[in-house]
Amino acid sequence: MASISASGPARGRPAGPSLRSALRRVAEAAVTPLELGDVFDVFHPLRGGRDGLQGRIVSVTAETAESATILIRPGRDWAGHVPGQYVRIGVDVDGVRLWRTYSLTHGPRRDRNLSITVKAIPDGVVSNHLVHRARAGQMVQLEQAEGEFVLPTPIPRKLLLVTAGSGITPVIGMLRNLFSRRVPVDTDIALVHVNQNESSAMFRDELRAHGTAGHLRLVERYDDRHGILDVDHLDELVPDLRERLTYACGPAGLLDALEKHHADRGLSLTTERFRPTLATLAGDGQSGGTVTFADGREVDADGATPILDVAEGAGVLMPSGCRMGICMGCVVPMTSGAVRDLRNGAITTAVPGETGPDGIPIQTCISAAAGACEIRETR
Ligand SMILES: Cc1cc2nc3c(=O)[nH]c(=O)nc-3n(C[C@H](O)[C@H](O)[C@H](O)COP(=O)(O)OP(=O)(O)OC[C@H]3O[C@@H](n4cnc5c(N)ncnc54)[C@H](O)[C@@H]3O)c2cc1C
Ligand code: FES
Numbered sequence: 001m002a003s004i005s006a007s008g009p010a011r012g013r014p015a016g017p018s019l020r021s022a023l024r025r026v027a028e029a030a031v032t033p034l035e036l037g038d039v040f041d042v043f044h045p046l047r048g049g050r051d052g053l054q055g056r057i058v059s060v061t062a063e064t065a066e067s068a069t070i071l072i073r074p075g076r077d078w079a080g081h082v083p084g085q086y087v088r089i090g091v092d093v094d095g096v097r098l099w100r101t102y103s104l105t106h107g108p109r110r111d112r113n114l115s116i117t118v119k120a121i122p123d124g125v126v127s128n129h130l131v132h133r134a135r136a137g138q139m140v141q142l143e144q145a146e147g148e149f150v151l152p153t154p155i156p157r158k159l160l161l162v163t164a165g166s167g168i169t170p171v172i173g174m175l176r177n178l179f180s181r182r183v184p185v186d187t188d189i190a191l192v193h194v195n196q197n198e199s200s201a202m203f204r205d206e207l208r209a210h211g212t213a214g215h216l217r218l219v220e221r222y223d224d225r226h227g228i229l230d231v232d233h234l235d236e237l238v239p240d241l242r243e244r245l246t247y248a249c250g251p252a253g254l255l256d257a258l259e260k261h262h263a264d265r266g267l268s269l270t271t272e273r274f275r276p277t278l279a280t281l282a283g284d285g286q287s288g289g290t291v292t293f294a295d296g297r298e299v300d301a302d303g304a305t306p307i308l309d310v311a312e313g314a315g316v317l318m319p320s321g322c323r324m325g326i327c328m329g330c331v332v333p334m335t336s337g338a339v340r341d342l343r344n345g346a347i348t349t350a351v352p353g354e355t356g357p358d359g360i361p362i363q364t365c366i367s368a369a370a371g372a373c374e375i376r377e378t379r
Pocket of ligand 1: 086100101102103104116117118119120121122123124125126127128166169170273274275322323324
């Protein structure tokens with residue numbers, strides 16, 4: 001009896017390291033050829049310490065006819081976020097894992113869940129899947145939160161928030177976080193929110209409730225009623241805009257105009273873009289070339305389409321993320337050929353024999369073929 005108690009744990013006491021490792025060896029033998037972690041992943045996919053962070057969809061709630069808020073329970077390794085940041089999400093659509101980026105629409109919540117609000121865009125593969133087909137219980141891949149579109153600390157006395165369409169998403173995260181604090185917010189906030197029409201405006205009632213409660217001054221602008229917002233007349237909507245720190249998120253046209261407006265007046269502006277500004281995307285006669293992918297597939301590409309889009313259009317699975325040149329999630333090695341950076345026209349070349357054997361890393365979401373080129377790795 002004494003020898004049994006010497007080699008095993010006393011009742012109620014935790015197993016010692018030697019017993020734990022013996023048990024682990026038995027368990028590993030039992031699940032071979034699988035890894036023990038693979039088995040844990042099946043029964044407890046949100047556990048910490050696994051390879052790759054996952055999340056489970058808790059609920060999908062319609063916001064408008066074409067948008068929905070998706071509440072996600074992240075795995076234990078989720079490191080938290082600051083309102084205004086975004087998360088990269090990997091979603092399996094028809095058996096293919098696609099990565100997209102979505103702003104977090106809450107501050108850190110007591111229940112630890114994350115929320116994103118997605119607007120389904122015409123022909124959008126992932127956005128339509130998330131809005132119309134995602135269901136509670138489904139798993140998604142996650143990466144840790146990133147992004148610089150966050151309010152400074154301390155929060156300035158006067159803020160101007162300019163948002164359009166789904167560009168309200170990072171801003172609603174900031175506002176929810178501010179207004180959920182026990183201490184009243186000592187910031188004078190003006191929010192100019194633009195949308196095509198009233199019926200498709202996300203968070204409309206919530207924003208109006210904040211306006212009515214005196215939390216912020218809300219200016220609603222609907223294209224079908226007021227016409228397209230001309231930022232040169234912004235000071236008619238917000239007369240003291242020169243005293244305010246401006247944060248803006250929306251389509252490129254609005255942000256470009258706002259950047260010029262603020263630069264001309266020496267005003268501070270922080271923006272978040274959902275799509276990159278691609279200088280040559282409109283097509284300027286730049287010639288493309290044939291792109292050869294790792295699986296040997298050859299696809300003709302024009303000189304204005306990102307190689308990521310070219311690949312996905314041909315059914316080649318590629319790593320991706322923000323699709324706008326910021327996250328590096330799409331970087332693959334090019335072993336030969338030339339690509340053009342669609343943001344600034346810069347050419348990158350890889351010459352076999354001269355370039356190292358591992359090739360030159362390129363960001364496929366903002367690079368177009370500038371002649372024939374060979375991409376080595378795909379996912
Ligand atoms: C930092 C960041 C935060 C973002 N936050 C949000 C968010 O909170 N909510 C949200 O709904 N989206 C957000 N997006 C956009 C999102 O990542 C996807 O681009 C969007 O959902 C479209 O993906 P898709 O697979 O449906 O479209 P795809 O299948 O990739 O594209 C379909 C077509 O639409 C075009 N397209 C792609 N993206 C856009 C776009 N954003 N606007 C207009 N046309 C587009 C493509 O060129 C293509 O022609 C964010 C993007 C970034 C970079
Ligand atoms: S997908 Fe983010 S940099 Fe290309």
